Amino acid sequence: MKIILDAFGGDNAPLAVLQGAADAVAKADVEILLAGDETKIRQCAADHNIALDGMEILQADDVMDMHDEPNEILKSKSNTSLAVGLKALADGQGDAFVSAGSTGAVLFGATFIVKRIKGIKRPALAPVMPTTKAPYLLIDCGANVSVRPEMLQQFALLGSAYMEKVMGVQNPRVGLLNNGAEDSKGGDMLVETYALLKETKNIHFIGNVEARDVPTGACDVLVTDGFSGNIVLKLTEGVAMSFMGMFKKVLTKNIKTKIAAMLIMPEMKQLKKSLDYSEYGGAPLLGIAKPVIKAHGSSNAKAITIAILQAKTFVENQLIETIKDRLKA
Amino acid sequence: MKIILDAFGGDNAPLAVLQGAADAVAKADVEILLAGDETKIRQCAADHNIALDGMEILQADDVMDMHDEPNEILKSKSNTSLAVGLKALADGQGDAFVSAGSTGAVLFGATFIVKRIKGIKRPALAPVMPTTKAPYLLIDCGANVSVRPEMLQQFALLGSAYMEKVMGVQNPRVGLLNNGAEDSKGGDMLVETYALLKETKNIHFIGNVEARDVPTGACDVLVTDGFSGNIVLKLTEGVAMSFMGMFKKVLTKNIKTKIAAMLIMPEMKQLKKSLDYSEYGGAPLLGIAKPVIKAHGSSNAKAITIAILQAKTFVENQLIETIKDRLKA
Numbered sequence: 001m002k003i004i005l006d007a008f009g010g011d012n013a014p015l016a017v018l019q020g021a022a023d024a025v026a027k028a029d030v031e032i033l034l035a036g037d038e039t040k041i042r043q044c045a046a047d048h049n050i051a052l053d054g055m056e057i058l059q060a061d062d063v064m065d066m067h068d069e070p071n072e073i074l075k076s077k078s079n080t081s082l083a084v085g086l087k088a089l090a091d092g093q094g095d096a097f098v099s100a101g102s103t104g105a106v107l108f109g110a111t112f113i114v115k116r117i118k119g120i121k122r123p124a125l126a127p128v129m130p131t132t133k134a135p136y137l138l139i140d141c142g143a144n145v146s147v148r149p150e151m152l153q154q155f156a157l158l159g160s161a162y163m164e165k166v167m168g169v170q171n172p173r174v175g176l177l178n179n180g181a182e183d184s185k186g187g188d189m190l191v192e193t194y195a196l197l198k199e200t201k202n203i204h205f206i207g208n209v210e211a212r213d214v215p216t217g218a219c220d221v222l223v224t225d226g227f228s229g230n231i232v233l234k235l236t237e238g239v240a241m242s243f244m245g246m247f248k249k250v251l252t253k254n255i256k257t258k259i260a261a262m263l264i265m266p267e268m269k270q271l272k273k274s275l276d277y278s279e280y281g282g283a284p285l286l287g288i289a290k291p292v293i294k295a296h297g298s299s300n301a302k303a304i305t306i307a308i309l310q311a312k313t314f315v316e317n318q319l320i321e322t323i324k325d326r327l328k329a
Numbered sequence: 330m331k332i333i334l335d336a337f338g339g340d341n342a343p344l345a346v347l348q349g350a351a352d353a354v355a356k357a358d359v360e361i362l363l364a365g366d367e368t369k370i371r372q373c374a375a376d377h378n379i380a381l382d383g384m385e386i387l388q389a390d391d392v393m394d395m396h397d398e399p400n401e402i403l404k405s406k407s408n409t410s411l412a413v414g415l416k417a418l419a420d421g422q423g424d425a426f427v428s429a430g431s432t433g434a435v436l437f438g439a440t441f442i443v444k445r446i447k448g449i450k451r452p453a454l455a456p457v458m459p460t461t462k463a464p465y466l467l468i469d470c471g472a473n474v475s476v477r478p479e480m481l482q483q484f485a486l487l488g489s490a491y492m493e494k495v496m497g498v499q500n501p502r503v504g505l506l507n508n509g510a511e512d513s514k515g516g517d518m519l520v521e522t523y524a525l526l527k528e529t530k531n532i533h534f535i536g537n538v539e540a541r542d543v544p545t546g547a548c549d550v551l552v553t554d555g556f557s558g559n560i561v562l563k564l565t566e567g568v569a570m571s572f573m574g575m576f577k578k579v580l581t582k583n584i585k586t587k588i589a590a591m592l593i594m595p596e597m598k599q600l601k602k603s604l605d606y607s608e609y610g611g612a613p614l615l616g617i618a619k620p621v622i623k624a625h626g627s628s629n630a631k632a633i634t635i636a637i638l639q640a641k642t643f644v645e646n647q648l649i650e651t652i653k654d655r656l657k658a
Contacts, residue, residue, distance in 0.1 A: 132571045142508060145516050179471055179559040186556065187474050212563035215571040227515065230508040231560050234541035239568040242461045242544040247576070250596040257596055260589035267579040267586055 001029065002094040003311050007036030008063040008081040010100025011298050014041055017100070018050050020304025025054035027305070030312055033094045035060050035085030058093070060084035064101055066297075070108035082106065086113040089290050096291035096311035098282065100299040107143050110285050110292045117320065119327045122147070123287035124155050124226070125294060126162065128280035129236060133217030135280055137163050137172075141229040143285075149193040152176070152223050153200055157326055158286040159221035160203045165317040166284070166310065175209030175219030177228055183208065197223070202326045240275060278303035281310030286323075291315055330358065331423040332640050336365030337392040337410040339429025340627050343370055346429070347379050349633025354383035356634070359641055362423045364389050364414030387422070389413035393430055399437035411435065415442040418619050425620035425640035427611065429628040436472050439614050439621045446649065448656045451476070452616035453484050453555070454623060455491065457609035458565060462546030464609055466492050466501075470558040472614075478522040481505070481552050482529055486655055487615035488550035489532045494646040495613070495639065504538030504548030506557055512537065526552070531655045569604060607632040610639030615652075620644055 005021055007014045014036060021032045032055040034041055045052050064073065064080040073083045082101050086109045089097040097114075099106050103125065111123055124140035139159040144151065156174045163172040176194060178185045183194050185208055197205040209218045211232065224232065247268075251261035261268075273279065282295035282303070291314040295307040334350055336343045343365060350361045361384040363370055374381050393402065393409040402412045411430050415438045418426040426443075428435050432454065440452055453469035468488040473480065485503045492501040505523060507514045512523050514537055526534040538547045540561065553561065580590035590597075602608065611624035611632070620643040624636040 132575055145508065177560070179474065179556055179563075210563055211560045212567040212570075214564065215567040216574075227508055228557060228560055231506070231540045231557055232564060234508075234539055235543065235561060235564050236568055238541040238544040239565055240572065241541075243569065243572045245545075246461060246600055250593055250600060253596055256592045260592035263585045263589035263592075264579055267582055271575055271579055 001312055001315060002031045002033055003308050004033045004035060004058075004085045004088050004094035004097045005304075005308070006081045006085045006097070006099035006101050007034040007041055008060075008101070009106075010295065012300060013100065014044050015048060016299060016301045017304055018045055018052075019048070019301035020299070020308065021055060022050050022052070023301060023305040024308040028309055028312060030308060031055070032308070033058055033088060035088065036063075036081040037061060058084055058088055064105050066102050068102070068105065070102070070104040073105055073109045074112060082109055083113070086110060086292075089292070090114045095315045096293065098293045098295055098304070098307045098311050100282070100295040100297055100304065102297075103142065103294060106292070106294045107285065110288045114292060115289050116287055117289050117323060117327070120154060120158075120287040121151050122154070123285050124158060125283050126159055126286050127233060127283035128167065128277060129233070130275045130277055131215050131217040134169070134220070135167070135277075136214070136217065136219055137167070137221045138229055138232055139221060139223060139286065140226040141233045141283065142226045144226040146227070147189075147225040149189060149196050152193045152225070153196045154287065156197055156200060156203050156205070156221065156223045158323060159223065161319060161322045161326060162284060162286060163220050165319045165322055166313050167280075169220050171204045172220035173206045174203045174221045174223060175206050177211065177214075177222055177224035177232070178208035179210065181208050181210060201329050244272070278306065280306075282307040284310075284314065290320065330641055330644060331360045331362055332637050333362045333364060333387075333414045333417050333423035333426045334633075334637070335410045335414045335426070335428035335430050336363040336370055337389075337430070338435075339624065341629060342429065343373050344377060345628060345630045346633055347374055347381075348377070348630035349628070350384060350637065351379050351381070352630060352634040353637040357638055357641060359637060360384070361637070362387055362417060364417065365392075365410040366390060387413055387417055393434050395431050397431070397434065399431070399433040402434055402438040403441060411438055412442065415439060415621075418621070419443045424644045425622065427622045427624055427633070427636045427640050429611070429624040429626055429633065431626075432471065432623060435621070435623045436614065439617045443621060444618050445616055446618050446652060446656070449483060449487075449616040450480050451483070452614050453487060454612050455488055455615050456562060456612035457496065457606060458562070459604045459606055460544050460546040463498070463549070464496070464606075465543070465546065465548055466496075466550045467558050467561055468550060468552060468615065469555040470562045470612065471555045473555040475556070476518075476554040478518060478525050481522045481554070482525045483616065485526055485529060485532050485534070485550065485552045487652060488552065490648060490651045490655060491613060491615060492549050494648045494651055495642050496609075498549050500533045501549035502535045503532045503550045503552060504535055506540065506543075506551055506553035506561070507537035508539065510537050510539060530658055573601070607635065609635075611636040613639075613643065619649065
């Protein structure tokens with residue numbers, strides 16, 4: 001099993017990527033192919049005493065900047081660590097690809113270099129999100145601002161297969177994000193999608209789900225367009241962060257509340273951990289012909305390690321094959 | 330100043346409505362016109378020792394049920410407390426109307442009985458939402474699932490006027506909910522809206538706002554379609570509730586955390602209060618020719634009192650006149 005890594009993707013690259021890769025190699029039976037500038041990679045590894053055992057380097061002179069237009073990956077940016085890594089995946093030099101780089105560029109590059117699974121209309125970006133119970137998959141969270149019912153139907157299939165094969169959820173409950181539970185809710189597009197999902201084989205459709213019920217685990221797969229999904233992703237993050245901020249203010253207000261803070265420290269740490277979605281790895285780009293994982297831009301070494309192990313599970317459990325089989329059905 | 334109340338709207342009607350009305354009469358210079366069945370109103374008031382001073386009753390035999398189709402308000406449900414109250418508002422028997430009844434029915438009834446302000450394409454439901462700083466107005470939160478740029482432009486005008494006149498915010502910052510800050514973000518509809526808002530007079534447009542920044546007070550008026558707004562409303566509520574639930578679990582876990590709970594009790598109560606959006610009253614239905622407030626279905630007496638006082642401010646500060654003037658500009 002060989003995982004290709006974009007050594008220069010993300011805010012903390014290349015250091016976090018190299019550390020994360022070294023931990024993954026130490027923990028699990030994986031080989032790593034690092035895409036990036038060899039001199040810089042070896043320098044960073046030497047500076048931080050990171051052994052590059054189990055890793056090869058694939059030379060890429062350039063780096064994709066956050067401000068580069070995604071489509072430049074096929075043109076002026078075709079020698080970036082991202083482009084070179086994706087080409088290596090397409091050519092079969094590795095089994096899966098992980099990058100913490102620009103979402104738009106990963107999406108564009110994966111779609112045009114690695115290409116879609118035959119029959120898939122649009123790939124979708126699908127992060128695993130925390131709830132008070134089990135985590136759920138949000139598909140799509142931003143790859144497709146506007147969609148058609150048959151695309152949402154494919155998202156349901158893709159998301160179900162991922163939750164089952166990679167996250168180990170049996171018969172995952174698929175919900176359609178809507179502004180009410182009745183099947184007549186939403187515009188024409190959602191009413192049509194509802195009818196389509198109801199008759200789709202290989203998924204366990206539970207109907208419309210309101211945003212209010214999502215954080216308490218109303219479904220295992222939340223199907224939505226990329227615009228609404230983006231709101232769900234970012235608002236969940238925003239409200240959670242603001243809550244944490246307000247609690248912190250409470251707990252540091254005076255001597256009494258500071259004592260309270262010490263008393264609940266272990267439980268608060270655990271709570272914080274359960275809400276940290278980097279614990280579930282990066283967001284898989286589902287519908288692409290080979291496994292591609294988009295790790296969070298701010299990924300630290302631990303998040304990179306988790307994303308590598310996630311890519312390994314993705315490959316081992318033959319998610320792509322499952323998706324192909326179910327698309328035929 | 331006379332406020333018309335739907336005495337039978339909401340989960341806790343008529344008791345909460347009568348108690349809320351009595352408190353409002355005691356606190357402020359308002360008269361109340363209660364729409365509903367007189368016998369039942371007098372019985373409830375007698376049972377709970379509520380004085381009906383400063384209140385008149387407008388007989389309405391029937392009640393709008395949550396399961397009734399909204400358009401029935403013009404047909405088989407034209408003698409409900411909601412319909413009778415709205416007709417009284419349209420006829421000038423009172424200055425404003427408050428109901429905690431079914432959102433769909435209030436919206437439909439207000440639009441077809443009280444009618445829109447001339448030139449307004451679509452009325453919008455606009456709750457005031459909490460943030461870690463000052464509250465903001467979410468417009469629309471569900472009245473219009475699909476919209477056009479010129480409707481969003483009107484929402485910006487309506488929302489700005491409300492925040493200024495009723496909430497006392499000077500030069501309110503108007504943001505457009507989008508999946509990125511750049512003016513090219515979102516679909517064609519949002520790109521067009523962005524351009525339109527940029528050249529709209531009488532509003533202070535600050536550009537696109539991402540959902541992540543909303544809970545920390547990125548804007549005073551968040552403009553969006555009713556579908557996305559509904560997600561924002563309900564997800565904010567859902568994430569906040571799940572956080573409170575998780576925190577409660579932490580604080581009741583063991584003897585140590587229970588002591589901590591006692592130590593932070595006053596601060597937690599204050600925090601909870603700052604997040605309680607019934608503190609800001611109900612959601613005004615903006616764009617309707619007269620002041621209509623939709624109070625939360627689960628409103629208690631306090632929430633009703635606040636909604637009545639909010640309606641009073643709405644009337645006193647001549648919001649409808651301001652809107653008419655600005656529409657002309």
